[in-house]
Amino acid sequence: MHTRNPLAAIAALALLSTIPAQAAEGDGAAPLLAFQPIAPLDYDSFWSEPLSDAVPDIDGDGELSRDELMAFLHSTTVEVSVYKADSSRNALIPIFGVSERNTSYQVVVDYVTYRIDEADVDEGGTTASYYYRTGVGVRLRADIHTRKAGIDILNLFGITGAVSRGDATGTMRFEVMGVGGELINGLIPVPAEISEESMMAAMQAVAAIKSNLYDDGVWINPVVFQRAPAYSIRRVATPSEAVGTTSP
Numbered sequence: 192m193h194t195r196n197p198l199a200a201i202a203a204l205a206l207l208s209t210i211p212a213q214a215a216e217g218d219g220a221a222p223l224l225a226f227q228p229i230a231p232l233d234y235d236s237f238w239s240e241p242l243s244d245a246v247p248d249i250d251g252d253g254e255l256s257r258d259e260l261m262a263f264l265h266s267t268t269v270e271v272s273v274y275k276a277d278s279s280r281n282a283l284i285p286i287f288g289v290s291e292r293n294t295s296y297q298v299v300v301d302y303v304t305y306r307i308d309e310a311d312v313d314e315g316g317t318t319a320s321y322y323y324r325t326g327v328g329v330r331l332r333a334d335i336h337t338r339k340a341g342i343d344i345l346n347l348f349g350i351t352g353a354v355s356r357g358d359a360t361g362t363m364r365f366e367v368m369g370v371g372g373e374l375i376n377g378l379i380p381v382p383a384e385i386s387e388e389s390m391m392a393a394m395q396a397v398a399a400i401k402s403n404l405y406d407d408g409v410w411i412n413p414v415v416f417q418r419a420p421a422y423s424i425r426r427v428a429t430p431s432e433a434v435g436t437t438s439p
């Protein structure tokens with residue numbers, strides 16, 4: 192269980208605006224600047240304060256409405272993370288550039304409405320501080336194998352183009368996070384080979400799910416789905432930038 196720190200969340204939001212979308216290129220150590228996807232965790236099983244207590248009851252009717260929940264989440268983004276499989280260490284290494292040839296990559300794209308909170312985590316006796324994104328949305332995951340170097344693997348359309356030219360092969364699958372219901376289930380594409388058609392279908396599904404978030408037949412239950420080491424975010428902003436961006 193983790194305790195949310197609302198002040199830290201506001202500071203994190205301010206600092207995030209100063210982070211470059213793309214860190215330095217290279218296949219070495221992770222720059223640690225970006226949020227990384229994690230397997231989605233139910234809100235109430237992660238945070239010590241239950242969702243029903245955390246969300247402000249804006250209209251005072253004693254109930255948690257969808258508008259109140261979405262106001263609580265409040266931010267929207269698309270986040271792309273790319274990993275290269277390191278078979279020698281059985282690990283995934285974050286990548287921030289173009290591809291090498293004959294290499295396997297995992298590309299994760301999160302289309303999400305979220306909030307950020309800070310939590311301290313015990314890591315084998317030492318305490319580490321992380322920012323967590325909690326919210327709802329859609330996760331698209333592509334597993335690709337390159338035949339050529341120089342493919343823009345941060346860009347889904349770059350990947351699709353490479354596959355259609357025969358420069359890469361791959362499959363993709365779709366996951367909804369913190370949202371469900373019969374209507375949503377009917378919109379989720381099945382796992383497929385990457386192609387222009389399957390990518391178009393995936394983009395249409397993202398748009399359809401976003402536009403149906405307020406439908407009566409759709410339930411929303413936020414999940415914790417990304418995290419970033421807090422120090423990695425703090426070190427890229429100066430105090431003056433932080434103050435400037437938090438001022439109204």
Ligand SMILES: [Ca+2]
Nearest residue numbers: 248252254256
């Ligand atoms: Ca209410």
